[in-house]
Amino acid sequence: MNSLTLWFHKIGSPRTFYRIAGAVAPWCYGAALALGAVGLYGGLVLAPTDYQQGDAYRIIFIHVPCAWMGLFAYIFMAANAFIALVWRIKLSEILSMASAPVGAAFTFITLVTGSLWGKPMWGTWWTWDARLTSELVLLFLYLGVIGLYHAIEDRRQAARAAGFLALIGIVNLPIVHFSVNWWNTLHQGSTVRLLGPSKIDAAMLWPLLTMALATHLYFFGSLLLRTRIGLLELDGGKDWARSIALGESHERAGARTHG
Amino acid sequence: MKSGTTFAACAALIRRDLTLIWRRRGDALNPILFALIVVALFPLALGPEPENLRRIAAGVVFVAILLAGLLALDTLFRGDYEDGSLEQLVLSPHPLSLLLACKIAVHWLTTALPLIAVAPLLGELLHQSEAVRWVLPTALLLATPLLSLIGAVCVALTVGMQRSGMLLALLVLPLYVPVLIFGAGACNAAQIGLPYAAPLLWLGAALVLALVLAPLACAAALRISLS
Amino acid sequence: MPTNELHERPALLEARGLAFARNDEPIFGPLDFALHAGEVVLIEGDNGTGKSTLLRVLSGLLEPTSGEIRLNGEPLTLARLSPQVALLSHQTGLKVELTALENLRFAAGLGGQRAGMSPPTALAGVGLDGYADVPVRQLSAGQKKRVALARVLLAPVGLWLLDEPYANLDLDGIHLVNRLLEQHASRGGAALITSHGAYAYTSGTPRRIPLKADRP
Numbered sequence: 001m002n003s004l005t006l007w008f009h010k011i012g013s014p015r016t017f018y019r020i021a022g023a024v025a026p027w028c029y030g031a032a033l034a035l036g037a038v039g040l041y042g043g044l045v046l047a048p049t050d051y052q053q054g055d056a057y058r059i060i061f062i063h064v065p066c067a068w069m070g071l072f073a074y075i076f077m078a079a080n081a082f083i084a085l086v087w088r089i090k091l092s093e094i095l096s097m098a099s100a101p102v103g104a105a106f107t108f109i110t111l112v113t114g115s116l117w118g119k120p121m122w123g124t125w126w127t128w129d130a131r132l133t134s135e136l137v138l139l140f141l142y143l144g145v146i147g148l149y150h151a152i153e154d155r156r157q158a159a160r161a162a163g164f165l166a167l168i169g170i171v172n173l174p175i176v177h178f179s180v181n182w183w184n185t186l187h188q189g190s191t192v193r194l195l196g197p198s199k200i201d202a203a204m205l206w207p208l209l210t211m212a213l214a215t216h217l218y219f220f221g222s223l224l225l226r227t228r229i230g231l232l233e234l235d236g237g238k239d240w241a242r243s244i245a246l247g248e249s250h251e252r253a254g255a256r257t258h259g
Numbered sequence: 260m261k262s263g264t265t266f267a268a269c270a271a272l273i274r275r276d277l278t279l280i281w282r283r284r285g286d287a288l289n290p291i292l293f294a295l296i297v298v299a300l301f302p303l304a305l306g307p308e309p310e311n312l313r314r315i316a317a318g319v320v321f322v323a324i325l326l327a328g329l330l331a332l333d334t335l336f337r338g339d340y341e342d343g344s345l346e347q348l349v350l351s352p353h354p355l356s357l358l359l360a361c362k363i364a365v366h367w368l369t370t371a372l373p374l375i376a377v378a379p380l381l382g383e384l385l386h387q388s389e390a391v392r393w394v395l396p397t398a399l400l401l402a403t404p405l406l407s408l409i410g411a412v413c414v415a416l417t418v419g420m421q422r423s424g425m426l427l428a429l430l431v432l433p434l435y436v437p438v439l440i441f442g443a444g445a446c447n448a449a450q451i452g453l454p455y456a457a458p459l460l461w462l463g464a465a466l467v468l469a470l471v472l473a474p475l476a477c478a479a480a481l482r483i484s485l486s
Numbered sequence: 487m488p489t490n491e492l493h494e495r496p497a498l499l500e501a502r503g504l505a506f507a508r509n510d511e512p513i514f515g516p517l518d519f520a521l522h523a524g525e526v527v528l529i530e531g532d533n534g535t536g537k538s539t540l541l542r543v544l545s546g547l548l549e550p551t552s553g554e555i556r557l558n559g560e561p562l563t564l565a566r567l568s569p570q571v572a573l574l575s576h577q578t579g580l581k582v583e584l585t586a587l588e589n590l591r592f593a594a595g596l597g598g599q600r601a602g603m604s605p606p607t608a609l610a611g612v613g614l615d616g617y618a619d620v621p622v623r624q625l626s627a628g629q630k631k632r633v634a635l636a637r638v639l640l641a642p643v644g645l646w647l648l649d650e651p652y653a654n655l656d657l658d659g660i661h662l663v664n665r666l667l668e669q670h671a672s673r674g675g676a677a678l679i680t681s682h683g684a685y686a687y688t689s690g691t692p693r694r695i696p697l698k699a700d701r702p
Contacts, residue, residue, distance in 0.1 A: 137436050263598035347573075
């Protein structure tokens, strides 16, 4: 066994991961909250008004980081699915499946904020803009993975089947993007973009990057807690999970008597 | 003791599947009827003005055939799963991906090819323009094998489930998006007088890739669902 | 001594520490056993002890959670299934729209056929001479079982994995299964069969592998 797999086995042992995740997750959430507050203040208050779009552009401070996260979570999910399928690592199965709902939520927020922005800009809630259409397909890919995962009884088999679908999806994603772009030029869609290739002011850039960092931290915090639950569900019969369940109920009982 | 050649195994499988479809040939009409009904709904919903219908003809025929193919996908492995012959297929000493490719090919021949044959008729119902008369069947000829191959992988993932219809649609349709865009896009480009060779060539390239990769993916998916 | 010679060759089937779990709940195992040419071994256990699952693992359809399977000394992997195994499971694997003979012809095409055996002779071997052209749909449950046994008989393999081969069969059918098993063992094959309740293999006392439900 080489050192990489050894490291995986050490970190990947459910018990170790459960403990580490429990310790790290609150810090992720705390940092996400703090950075999110700073980023929003910078974006909504400090950043200058756009000469073309007015204040409506400020939605990018939510829209764009969420769009990045939607894609990032999908890649993260597919990478873990690959590890799970090739090396049969249980933790990767759970990580992969835990990132699906979070990624789907980010993609959903991207779509909603995109259409909110579309109303003042395009005068309509929905435009078949290339990026929005790609995001919509991405959301459906997420929903397919989540749907398949919940349709299969055996949890591990479900994770492997849904992970396999995620891998097919990641192959498909660039093709979707390419085809949608082609389709959009054929039909002469709208050319006003939420975030075009144009230069961006530094006063707009730093809140955007701060928000991106905040969403990443939120993603990992949420992922770690979801993975903890997944581990407990899967290893419910094992000794380590039992001792945790018993220990926590003792603590709670102790807190109740003290209070 | 001798086990047969892989070629003999594929031939036996193709002969068996064709015989089975011949014995149930009444069912083979269902996808065609479905596509016909879907196409007939559009004039009823939008009004019979030929100009309106002409504009959407190619896209509607494409979507109708795509949906008919989606409904037909369910039969690809269901029978074999229920009577246990799928398990015998997996246990055979020959490459599973090759056997599955044969099954997909027979399925395409018996469900998609008849649909392509009636596509011109469906187009005429919607007053299709002269320009798409040949582009539409050509695009379908390239697109439907792709749809069958991609669909087969998703069917393999849902093979053990009782009610997989809606779920299958949710899995398959996002993957169908590029095929639909290029297939129907070629027809639309032809209709408005733009060059249409590029999307057809893209479809062809994707088909070559899928012919190699999809049977392998299908075999891997099937092993996951049967475990 | 022929028996020594037999045991010096690698076992037809060998399981080492073989275990299977679903949803992390153990179904069976860990099991250690070997099956040599000429042996018929019975897997004993009540309903729900994982007999069928064990056969599916041994055939290569399911991957064991731990342990390994060796066929003729070579490890069994999912990527390369052995052409040396025939499995008879609860589902017969027959197409009811096809005739008995058509089903067997397909099986021969897919997996090959034993030397000196053909689809019609295999049908005759299970006592269904006159039924070659009858669609399987019209056969009784016992006759369907016989067609499925004919498929196993036809397969050019050394190892039979038979899940409940006696189910649905009348007394005549039970004798037939025993005769087939004896013939198979005498020509150097081996068989692993499951049965719950009454066991009907009559020639000699076969080795038994007990499966217990070890869930608390």
